Amino acid sequence: MYDGRLARCRSLMKMAGVDLLALTPGPNMTYMTGFMEEPGERLLTSLIPREGEPLFLVPELYEEQVAGSTWIDSLRVWKDSGDPMKELATAVAGLVAGGKVALDTRMWARFVFMFQQIVPASQLVDASMIMDELRVVKGEEEIETMRRGTKATDRAMEMVIDALKTGMSEREVAEVIRSSLMRCGADAPSFMPIASSGPNGSQPHYRFGDRRLRNGDSVVLDFGGLFSGYYTDVTRTVFLGGVEREQERVYNLVKEANEAAVAAAKAGTPAQEVDRAARLIIEEGGYGNSFIHRTGHGIGLEVHEEPYIVDGNRRPLEDGMTFSVEPGIYLPGRFGVRIENIVQVEGGRARRFDQYTRDLQVI
Amino acid sequence: MYDGRLARCRSLMKMAGVDLLALTPGPNMTYMTGFMEEPGERLLTSLIPREGEPLFLVPELYEEQVAGSTWIDSLRVWKDSGDPMKELATAVAGLVAGGKVALDTRMWARFVFMFQQIVPASQLVDASMIMDELRVVKGEEEIETMRRGTKATDRAMEMVIDALKTGMSEREVAEVIRSSLMRCGADAPSFMPIASSGPNGSQPHYRFGDRRLRNGDSVVLDFGGLFSGYYTDVTRTVFLGGVEREQERVYNLVKEANEAAVAAAKAGTPAQEVDRAARLIIEEGGYGNSFIHRTGHGIGLEVHEEPYIVDGNRRPLEDGMTFSVEPGIYLPGRFGVRIENIVQVEGGRARRFDQYTRDLQVI
Numbered sequence: 001m002y003d004g005r006l007a008r009c010r011s012l013m014k015m016a017g018v019d020l021l022a023l024t025p026g027p028n029m030t031y032m033t034g035f036m037e038e039p040g041e042r043l044l045t046s047l048i049p050r051e052g053e054p055l056f057l058v059p060e061l062y063e064e065q066v067a068g069s070t071w072i073d074s075l076r077v078w079k080d081s082g083d084p085m086k087e088l089a090t091a092v093a094g095l096v097a098g099g100k101v102a103l104d105t106r107m108w109a110r111f112v113f114m115f116q117q118i119v120p121a122s123q124l125v126d127a128s129m130i131m132d133e134l135r136v137v138k139g140e141e142e143i144e145t146m147r148r149g150t151k152a153t154d155r156a157m158e159m160v161i162d163a164l165k166t167g168m169s170e171r172e173v174a175e176v177i178r179s180s181l182m183r184c185g186a187d188a189p190s191f192m193p194i195a196s197s198g199p200n201g202s203q204p205h206y207r208f209g210d211r212r213l214r215n216g217d218s219v220v221l222d223f224g225g226l227f228s229g230y231y232t233d234v235t236r237t238v239f240l241g242g243v244e245r246e247q248e249r250v251y252n253l254v255k256e257a258n259e260a261a262v263a264a265a266k267a268g269t270p271a272q273e274v275d276r277a278a279r280l281i282i283e284e285g286g287y288g289n290s291f292i293h294r295t296g297h298g299i300g301l302e303v304h305e306e307p308y309i310v311d312g313n314r315r316p317l318e319d320g321m322t323f324s325v326e327p328g329i330y331l332p333g334r335f336g337v338r339i340e341n342i343v344q345v346e347g348g349r350a351r352r353f354d355q356y357t358r359d360l361q362v363i
Numbered sequence: 364m365y366d367g368r369l370a371r372c373r374s375l376m377k378m379a380g381v382d383l384l385a386l387t388p389g390p391n392m393t394y395m396t397g398f399m400e401e402p403g404e405r406l407l408t409s410l411i412p413r414e415g416e417p418l419f420l421v422p423e424l425y426e427e428q429v430a431g432s433t434w435i436d437s438l439r440v441w442k443d444s445g446d447p448m449k450e451l452a453t454a455v456a457g458l459v460a461g462g463k464v465a466l467d468t469r470m471w472a473r474f475v476f477m478f479q480q481i482v483p484a485s486q487l488v489d490a491s492m493i494m495d496e497l498r499v500v501k502g503e504e505e506i507e508t509m510r511r512g513t514k515a516t517d518r519a520m521e522m523v524i525d526a527l528k529t530g531m532s533e534r535e536v537a538e539v540i541r542s543s544l545m546r547c548g549a550d551a552p553s554f555m556p557i558a559s560s561g562p563n564g565s566q567p568h569y570r571f572g573d574r575r576l577r578n579g580d581s582v583v584l585d586f587g588g589l590f591s592g593y594y595t596d597v598t599r600t601v602f603l604g605g606v607e608r609e610q611e612r613v614y615n616l617v618k619e620a621n622e623a624a625v626a627a628a629k630a631g632t633p634a635q636e637v638d639r640a641a642r643l644i645i646e647e648g649g650y651g652n653s654f655i656h657r658t659g660h661g662i663g664l665e666v667h668e669e670p671y672i673v674d675g676n677r678r679p680l681e682d683g684m685t686f687s688v689e690p691g692i693y694l695p696g697r698f699g700v701r702i703e704n705i706v707q708v709e710g711g712r713a714r715r716f717d718q719y720t721r722d723l724q725v726i
Binding site for chain 1: 541
C-alpha cells in the first residue's frame with residue numbers, strides 16, 4: 001500500500017517540480033509513513049526526496065515507536081540535549097541543494113523558519129498541492145475503515161439521544177457523547193463534542209457549557225470519533241418536550257437542504273453545485289442569511305480536508321471522495337439546527353455512511 | 364487582566380523591534396484575547412499592532428462566538444465563499460507596511476505562506492520570543508486554576524489505580540482514565556492517555572493498545588486534563604501481582620531522581636541543573652543510557668511549553684514558573700518506569716501540585 005502511495009506521491013512531486021517533501025506529525029505523515037502522532041514542539045519530520053531513500057528525523061524518545069510503525073528504514077535520531085536544527089541541516093544537505101522544498105501545510109511556523117534558515121537557496125512551498133491530491137480519493141481500505149467508524153458513530157448517536165432529558169447540563173451531555181463514542185470503539189473523540197442547547201445552538205462551533213436542557217429547546221449534537229486513524233463527524237438536532245411552529249419549519253428546511261445537496265452530489269458535478277443546491281432551498285425558505293457556513297468538507301485522516309463543499313470550488317466530484325453534507329440555520333438568541341451526514345461518492349452517486357434517522361424527533 | 368498582558372506584550376514587541384503580532388487559535392490567542400479554539404483550516408487570526416487597535420479576522424461562523432469571548436472590539440468577518448487572503452491583505456495593510464511581523468510559533472505553514480505573499484517587504488519572525496516570555500511566569504489566577512486542576516487529576520489517578528486489574532486491556536484502562544478525568548471535572552483529556560503495560564512501557568509516548576495486563580507487569584499511567592483552559596499532566600507507574608528485583612531497583616532509582624530534581628529546582632537555579640540532578644542519580648545507578656528524554660517541560664496553556672528542563676537551558680528558574688519533573692528509565696522489550704509531578708516554584712522552592720503517592724505500589 002505504501003509503495004503505491006510513494007510512487008503516486010513522487011509522480012506528483014515531479015509534476016510540481018518539487019525536489020523534497022517534508023512532513024510533520026499529522027494526517028500527511030500518517031498517510032505516507034504509517035506513523036501516527038500529535039504535533040509537538042520537538043522536531044519530528046519525514047523527508048521524502050523525489051529520488052533516493054526517504055528518511056525520518058526523530059527525537060530519541062520516539063525511536064522505538066517510529067521504527068515499529070513505519071516502512072522507512074532510515075532513522076536519524078536526535079537527543080533532547082542535542083540541536084535539532086543541526087541534525088536537520090545535515091539530513092537535508094544529503095537530500096537537496098536549492099530546488100523546491102514542499103512543507104506540510106500543517107507544519108508549525110517555528111519549523112518553517114528552521115527550513116528557511118537551512119535551505120535559504122530553496123523555494124519553500126505548501127505541500128498541500130501534492131498531499132491533498134493524493135488523499136482526496138480514498139482507497140478501498142480507507143473507505144471500509146470510515147464506513148465501520150460511521151456505523152459505530154450511529155450507535156453512539158442512538159445512545160446519546162436515548163439518554164437526553166430535561167435538567168441535564170450540556171456538559172453532562174458532552175460526557176455521554178464521549179463515553180458512548182469510547183464504548184462504540186473509538187480511539188478518541190474527533191474533536192471536543194458539540195452539545196449546544198437552546199440559544200447556544202446559534203453558534204455553529206459552540207462546544208458545551210453549564211446550561212441545563214429545558215422543554216422547548218433544540219439540541220444540536222455534533223461529534224465523531226477516531227477509528228484506526230480515520231475520523232467520523234455527524235450531527236443531529238432534536239427537540240425537547242415539544243416543537244414550535246418556526247422550529248419545525250426551520251428543521252424541515254434544513255432537512256430538505258440536506259437531501260437536495262446529497263441528491264446533487266454526483267460524480268462529475270463541481271463541488272460548489274452541492275453547496276448551491278442546499279443554499280437555494282434555504283434561501284427560498286427565507287433563511288439565506290442564517291446559513292453562515294459552507295455546506296460541507298471532505299473527511300478522512302483529517303476532520304476537515306478536501307474536497308470542500310463551498311462556493312468557488314469548481315473541482316468535479318469523483319467516485320471515492322468522502323465528505324460531509326451539513327446545512328444549518330442559526331438564529332442568534334433563539335436556536336440553531338444542523339443535520340450532517342457523511343457521504344461517499346460511489347457508482348456516480350452520493351451514499352450516506354451514517355444511517356441514524358433524519359426525521360424530526362421530539363424527546 | 365488582558366490590559367496588563369497587552370501592555371507587557373507591547374513592551375516586549377518594542378524591545379524586539381516587532382511591529383505586528385499575528386496569533387492563531389491555540390494557547391497564545393487564548394492568553395492574549397480570551398478566545399479559545401482548536402486550530403483549523405479556516406484563517407482565524409488576531410492581529411496586534413505595536414500601536415493602535417488590535418483586530419480579529421474571523422470566519423463568519425465564529426463571529427458570535429468570538430464576539431462573546433474577547434475584549435477586542437474590532438472584528439473583520441469573512442464568509443466561507445469569500446477569499447481570506449484578500450481579507451488578510453486589507454487587514455494587515457491598515458496595520459503595518461514593511462517592518463517586522465511576528466507569527467505565532469504554532470501557525471500552520473499554509474498561513475505563514477499567506478503572510479509571505481501579503482507582506483513581502485516585512486521580515487517574518489517566530490513570535491515565541493515574545494509569547495514565551497510573557498507566559499513563562501504565571502499569574503495568581505493561572506496558578507490557582509492549575510492547582511485546582513491538578514487536585515482533580517490526583518483524584519482521577521486514584522480512581523484509575525483503584526480500577527486496575529489483570530486481564531483488563533490497555534484500551535480499557537485508557538477508557539477508565541478518560542471517564543475518571545471527566546468525572547473529576549476536566550473539559551477534555553490533555554492528550555491521548557498513555558496506559559502502557561509490560562514491554563510497551565519502554566516507549567515513552569506509546570498510547571494504548573489491545574494488550575491485556577498480566578501479573579508481573581509494570582503499568583505506566585500518564586495523563587492529564589484540561590481545566591478552564593489549563594492543562595495538567597501526571598504520571599505514576601504501578602506493578603501488578605508482584606515486583607521483580609530489577610523492577611524495584613529501577614523504580615526506586617526513578618523516584619530518587621524525581622526527588623533530587625524537585626529539591627534542585629530553586630529560584631535562581633538554571634533549568635538545566637534540575638535535569639542534571641535527576642540524570643546524575645540515574646547515571647550513577649547504571650541506567651544513564653535508558654533515560655532517553657529531558658527531565659521536564661513547562662506547563663500551562665500548553666502541555667509542553669517553556670521552561671524546558673533540559674541540558675543546555677541555562678535560564679534561571681523563577682517564582683511562578685510551573686513545570687513537570689518526570690525522569691524515567693526505559694528498557695526495550697522489558698518494561699519502563701516514569702514518575703511525573705507538576706511543580707510550581709514558590710517562595711524560592713519547588714512545590715508539587717499533585718500529591719498522589721510516589722511510593723512503590725503493587726496491585
